[in-house]
Amino acid sequence: DRSGLMEDCLFCKIVKGELPSEKVLETDDVLAFQDIRPTAPVHVLLIPKKHIPSAHHIQPEDAELIGRIHLAAQQVAEKVGVAKDGYRLVTNIGFHGQQTVHHLHYHLVGGRQLQWPPG
């Protein structure tokens, strides 16, 4: 299931309220919600409400939107208490990147010392 069409897209359904999510922050064009399968004590997903398949599909007209996602990430980090100790903001792209949901999303993970480099 590539979910290339926004009608079939899991995260578009979350944006539309057709699927439930545990929201952390919402603005006019950005949504942050708890990852359903957290890999760290803190694991929040940040998405544009607009369907963009991945970071590789960002267009020049999306530049301000992407900036606003980063600003929202700062607010989320403050809200969930990881701003002081630090955290990771990461986006997976395509097959080798292990992207499984094809709607652009940034993982905000923290709450413990993370490993680097990733596998």
Ligand code: 5GP
């Ligand atoms: P990816 O592997 O594409 O970078 O990340 C997709 C993320 O979405 C995974 O961390 C996965 O746990 C999360 N996820 C998948 N389905 C759902 C869902 O229905 N609700 C929520 N909140 N997270 C989901």
Ligand code: ZN
């Ligand atoms: Zn979507």
